[in-house]
Amino acid sequence: MRAAALHSYKPLNHENNAPHSFGNMKALSSAVLVVLLSISLVSSHDQIDFHHFLRCLPAHSHRSFPIAEAILVPSNSSFQSIYQLRANNLRILSSATSRPVAIITALHPSHAQATVICAKRHGLQVRIRSGGHDYEGLSYTSSVPFVIMDMFNLNSIDIDMRTKTAWIQAGATTGELYYRIAEKRKVHGFPSGVCTTLGIGGHLSGVGYGVLMRKYGLSIDHIIDAQLVDADGRIHNRRSMGEDVFWAIRGGGITSFGVILAWRVKLVRVPPKVTVxxxxxxxxxxxxxxxxxxxxxxxxxxxxxxxxx
Ligand SMILES: Cc1cc2nc3c(=O)[nH]c(=O)nc-3n(C[C@H](O)[C@H](O)[C@H](O)COP(=O)(O)OP(=O)(O)OC[C@H]3O[C@@H](n4cnc5c(N)ncnc54)[C@H](O)[C@@H]3O)c2cc1C
Known part of the structure; x- marks a missing residue:
């Protein structure tokens, strides 16, 4: 299964298969031979890298939270359903779409750190998915060998009514956030998207507008801290990442900067009753x-x- 998946993300050879690009049959057969050889060489090379990637993961994650439990490869029965269920734009998922070599369903922050470190070391791209609502499928497709880091298990929402703030992990949804706040207090809310299945990880990094927009502005106006894994696998908060990075990740497209583990936001006042x-x-x-x-x-x-x- 893995080998099949590795073949599927090497579409570059399709161009070379066009018959009109060869002068005669001899040229065609030698070209096909070269292509086949290069596929097998590249694939076995990738396969070795993939196995090294898998072996690298435990060494960089927390012992008490075995990363093995978070790894899905194409031979796992739930691989395909998790891949598709959390891909919001099904039009992108044609049979030609390359599949990830693995999905890491992070169960602990160290799993995100390990994925970043090991993917970088072994030549895999990391696609990060929180709610899977990216219109272009950037969180679950790629043209190069890639692994998906799926954040849906990291979905805790910790509300502190004393400070009127909340730490929200990336895998929580906007709907879960609204619900948890309302459970605590009917007169608080958070200005965010209308859709209730958006992932906090991606949504808050890309502005966040909704029905409280006129009164309170955008989600990013209310972010006061963040936990970010950088390209070397280190975890930063607002202070350690610095104000420039903190400014950039609020609207600048978070994926360019790292993996968001959690955002800390300030809640806003809302009336106990609204008329719609x-x-x-x-x-x-x-x-x-x-x-x-x-x-x-x-x-x-x-x-x-x-x-x-
Ligand atoms: C049906 C629908 C309704 C929408 N409604 C609204 C709305 O009311 N208001 C509004 O402002 N927007 C709305 N949007 C847009 C939505 O906010 C963006 O598409 C947002 O990026 C989705 O975030 P996500 O985590 O669900 O998506 P994902 O597909 O998981 O991620 C989106 C992008 O962020 C990156 N990313 C995700 N998680 C992380 C992470 N933890 N760390 C680093 N990078 C990460 C991904 O790699 C990808 O590039 C809507 C979109 C859809 C499809």
């Missing part, structure tokens, strides 16, 4: 006029009112 209503208009009923008026009126309304068209 929907008005439906067809074009015949004046929807165009409504849209036009909405643009003029919406910015001038009190901040406690959010109107979405």
């Amino acid at each position: 209503f929907t008005v439906q208009r067809t074009l015949d009923q004046g929807a165009t006029e409504l849209a036009y008026r909405w643009q003029q009126v919406a910015p001038k309304l009190p901040k406690n009112l959010f109107v979405r068209l």
Whole structure:
């Protein structure tokens, strides 16, 4: 199974298979031979790297949390379902899409550290997935051999009502966050996305707008700390990463900077009750006029009112 997966992410040879690029059959057969040889050489080389990668992982993760329990390879029965279930844009998942050589379903922060260290050492790209809502599938596809670090098990939400702050692990969803805050106090909330299955890891690194936007701005305006694994596998907080990096990861596309383990955010006040209503208009009923008026009126309304068209 692994060998098959390793073959599948070597699509570069497809171009060379076009018959018109060869002058005659002799040239064709020698070219095919060269391609086949290079596939087997590259694949066995990759395979060795992959086995070294797997062997490297335990040495860099916490002994009390065996990383073996977090590793899924294509021969595991749940590999395919976890891969697909958490890929939000199914159009990207054609049979031609290259699959990861492994999915590391991190159970402990040290699993993220080990994945970064070992992938770098053994030539694998790391794709990080929290909620899997990336429109382009960047968290679960790649054109080079890659491993997915899936954060869904790291999903704790620790709310401190004394300081009105929360530490949220990357694998938690926006819906889980709203629910946990409401469980603690009905008069607090957090300004984030409308969709309740977004992963906190990816969503908070890419701005985060929703129904509290007019009153409180964006999610990133309320982030006060973070836990970040850097390219050398070290864990940083706001102080150790420095203000420049802390600024960049809030909106700059986190994947360029490291792996977010958790964000710390400040909660906001909300009324215990809100009124929600929907008005439906067809074009015949004046929807165009409504849209036009909405643009003029919406910015001038009190901040406690959010109107979405
Ligand atoms: C149905 C739907 C509704 C949406 N609604 C809203 C909305 O209301 N408001 C809004 O602002 N946005 C919305 N979005 C956009 C959404 O916020 C972004 O797509 C966001 O990046 C999704 O984060 P994720 O963790 O779910 O996705 P993922 O696919 O897991 O990740 C997105 C990106 O972040 C990277 N990443 C993920 N986790 C980590 C991590 N822990 N460390 C480092 N990098 C990481 C991934 O590699 C990828 O590049 C919506 C998207 C969809 C598909």
